[in-house]
Amino acid sequence: MRFLRFMITAVVLSSGCAPTSNQKTPAPRLVVFISIDQLRYDYLTKFSLHFGPDGFNYLLNRGANFAECHYGHATNETAVGHATMMSGTYPYRHGIIANDWYDRSLRRKVYGTEDTLAPILGAKEYGKTDGRSPRKFSGTNLADQLKLHTGGQAKVFGVSNKDRSAILMAGKMADGVYWMDEKFGRIVTSAYYMNDYPEWMKTYQASKPLDKWKGAKWDMLLSPDEYPKSEKKFEQYYDVKAGIGGAFPHIIGSENDKKDKNYYEALMRSPFSSEALLELMEELMIRENLGDDAVTDILCVSFSANDKIGHMFGPMSREVMDITVRTDRYLARLFKFLDKEVGLNNILFVLTSDHGVPPIPEIIASRQVEAYRLIPDTVRQIAETEMIKKFGRLAREQRYVEVIEEANLYFNDAALAEKKIDKNIAEQYISTFLKNNVKGIDRIYTSQQLSEGRIPNDAISQAVFKNYYSGRTGDLFLVLDPYCIWSWNGKGTDHGEPQSYDNHVPMILAGVHWIKPGTYYQRCSPVDIAPTLAAILKIEQPNATDGRVLNEIIR
CATH class of the missing domain: 3.30.1360.150 (Gyrase A; domain 2)
Known part of the structure; x- marks a missing residue:
C-alpha cells in the first residue's frame, strides 16, 4: 500500500498538470496579445477543417474559448475595437468613438490617433496631420497599468500593419510602437515614443524589408475545390484596388507592368503583409529581449491584412477563406518562434478581433435578404x-x-x-x-x-x-437596418454597426499555468480581457473598467 501511494504521487508530480492551490503559480514572462482585424467568430468554425494543429488549434485546444463574445458598443471599427480590448472600457469613457470623427473647433475630420505634435520619425515627406499618438485616448489601458505597477521595468511593444491598431493596443507608456506606412513602404513610429530609432531598427529599415514581395503571386493555398464557388456576376461589386487584380492569382503591385506605382498599397492588401509583420515581430523580440527575465513584458500584435482583404472581397469570398487559413499557418510560425525564444509555458496568450463584417449587400440581397x-x-x-x-x-x-x-x-x-x-x-x-x-x-x-x-x-x-x-x-x-452599410463607391463591404455580424468576435485566453481550457458559452465581451489579465498579473485594473474578471477560467 505504501509503495502504491508513492507511485501515485510520483505519477501526479511528473504528469505536467497545472499547479495546485498549494503550489506557487509563476508570473508570465510575456503576455502576447494578438488581434486579427475583421476576424468574425464564425471563421473559426467555418474554416476549421483546414486548420493545422499548431495555429488556431494550439490555442483552442489549450485555452479558454469564448463562443459568445460580443462588443457592447455601436461603432464596430478598428480604432474602437483596439482601444476597447486593451482598456476594458467602452468609447463613452475612453473617447475613441470611431476611426475618424468631425472636430467642431477645427471644422474638419480628424483621425483617432492623429497628433500634430508627434511627427513621424525620419521622413520629411509627412505632413503635420500625419503625426500619430494615443493622446486622444482617455485614461489608461492594461499595458499602462503594468508599466505603473513595475515602475517602468516591464517592456511594452506594439506592432501592426496599421498605426491605429498598434498605438491603441500598446497604450500611452509603451517602449516602442511600430507600423507600416503603405504610401512610402516604410516601418515607422512617431516622436511621441522616441527621439530617434534604435540602431537595430535603423539597420532593419535600411534592408528595405517591405520590398521583397514585388511581383509576388498570391494564389490559393489549398486545392480550388476546397473553396466556395466563385460567382462571376458578383465580381463587379468587389472593391479591387490597383496593383492586386480581381481574381486568383493576384500579382502584387504589377498592374500595367508598373511594379512600383501601387506596390506598397497592394502589399498591405495581401497575405504577404502578414509575413512582413511576422518578420518585424521576430526582429523586435530578439533585439529588445522580450520575455527574458522575471518581470512580465507585453507584446501586442495586430494583423491587418484580413480586414483589407475582407473589405475588398467580402466574407463569402475565396480570398477571405484563403487569408484565414493562411493566418492559421502564420500563427503556427509565431508560436514556434516564441517557443524557441521564451518557451510557450512562460507565455500568457490572448487572441481576439476588433470587429466582424457583413456580406457585400448585393450578394446577401440575392439570397432574399434586404440589404442596401x-x-x-x-x-x-x-x-x-x-x-x-x-x-x-x-x-x-x-x-x-x-x-x-x-x-x-x-x-x-x-x-x-x-x-x-x-x-x-x-x-x-x-x-x-x-x-x-x-x-x-x-x-x-x-x-x-x-x-x-x-x-x-x-x-x-x-x-x-x-x-x-x-x-x-x-x-x-x-x-x-441589418445588412445595410455606409458606402462611398458602391463596391466591397464595410462594418461599424451594432449588429451580431459586426460585434461577434473570437476571444481565446491560453496559458498552462493560468487558464483553465475549455469552451465557454456564457455571453462575454472583449472588455473582460483587461480585468482578467490584471487579476492574473496581480496588478491594478485600468481606470473605469466596464468588464468583469472571468473567474471561471482562472486556475
Whole structure:
C-alpha cells in the first residue's frame, strides 16, 4: 500500500498538470496579445477543417474559448475595437468613438490617433496631420497599468500593419510602437515614443524589408475545390484596388507592368503583409529581449491584412477563406518562434478581433435578404435640402449639415446661430424626417437623448449610449437596418454597426499555468480581457473598467 501511494504521487508530480492551490503559480514572462482585424467568430468554425494543429488549434485546444463574445458598443471599427480590448472600457469613457470623427473647433475630420505634435520619425515627406499618438485616448489601458505597477521595468511593444491598431493596443507608456506606412513602404513610429530609432531598427529599415514581395503571386493555398464557388456576376461589386487584380492569382503591385506605382498599397492588401509583420515581430523580440527575465513584458500584435482583404472581397469570398487559413499557418510560425525564444509555458496568450463584417449587400440581397448601401454625402444632402425647406436659405454660412462621418451627423453650429435655430429642435426635426424618408435607416438618436441618458434599455440603444462621448459624437447618431452599410463607391463591404455580424468576435485566453481550457458559452465581451489579465498579473485594473474578471477560467 505504501509503495502504491508513492507511485501515485510520483505519477501526479511528473504528469505536467497545472499547479495546485498549494503550489506557487509563476508570473508570465510575456503576455502576447494578438488581434486579427475583421476576424468574425464564425471563421473559426467555418474554416476549421483546414486548420493545422499548431495555429488556431494550439490555442483552442489549450485555452479558454469564448463562443459568445460580443462588443457592447455601436461603432464596430478598428480604432474602437483596439482601444476597447486593451482598456476594458467602452468609447463613452475612453473617447475613441470611431476611426475618424468631425472636430467642431477645427471644422474638419480628424483621425483617432492623429497628433500634430508627434511627427513621424525620419521622413520629411509627412505632413503635420500625419503625426500619430494615443493622446486622444482617455485614461489608461492594461499595458499602462503594468508599466505603473513595475515602475517602468516591464517592456511594452506594439506592432501592426496599421498605426491605429498598434498605438491603441500598446497604450500611452509603451517602449516602442511600430507600423507600416503603405504610401512610402516604410516601418515607422512617431516622436511621441522616441527621439530617434534604435540602431537595430535603423539597420532593419535600411534592408528595405517591405520590398521583397514585388511581383509576388498570391494564389490559393489549398486545392480550388476546397473553396466556395466563385460567382462571376458578383465580381463587379468587389472593391479591387490597383496593383492586386480581381481574381486568383493576384500579382502584387504589377498592374500595367508598373511594379512600383501601387506596390506598397497592394502589399498591405495581401497575405504577404502578414509575413512582413511576422518578420518585424521576430526582429523586435530578439533585439529588445522580450520575455527574458522575471518581470512580465507585453507584446501586442495586430494583423491587418484580413480586414483589407475582407473589405475588398467580402466574407463569402475565396480570398477571405484563403487569408484565414493562411493566418492559421502564420500563427503556427509565431508560436514556434516564441517557443524557441521564451518557451510557450512562460507565455500568457490572448487572441481576439476588433470587429466582424457583413456580406457585400448585393450578394446577401440575392439570397432574399434586404440589404442596401447608403452614401453618406447623399444622406447629408437630403438632410440639407430639408433644412432649407424648413428654415430657409443661409446668407453667410454654406450649409446647415456639415458632414456625416462614421454614423454621426454634425450640424453647422454657426448656421444654426445665423437662423437662431435651437439645436434640439433641429435634431428632433431632421431625426424624424430621415427616419421616415431614407430607406435603410433603422433608428436615430439625438445628442440630447444620449447626453441625458434618455434611451431605451434594449441592446442596440445601450450600445449607442456606450459609444457616446460628449464633444466628439455627432448631433445625430444613425443606426442602419441589418445588412445595410455606409458606402462611398458602391463596391466591397464595410462594418461599424451594432449588429451580431459586426460585434461577434473570437476571444481565446491560453496559458498552462493560468487558464483553465475549455469552451465557454456564457455571453462575454472583449472588455473582460483587461480585468482578467490584471487579476492574473496581480496588478491594478485600468481606470473605469466596464468588464468583469472571468473567474471561471482562472486556475
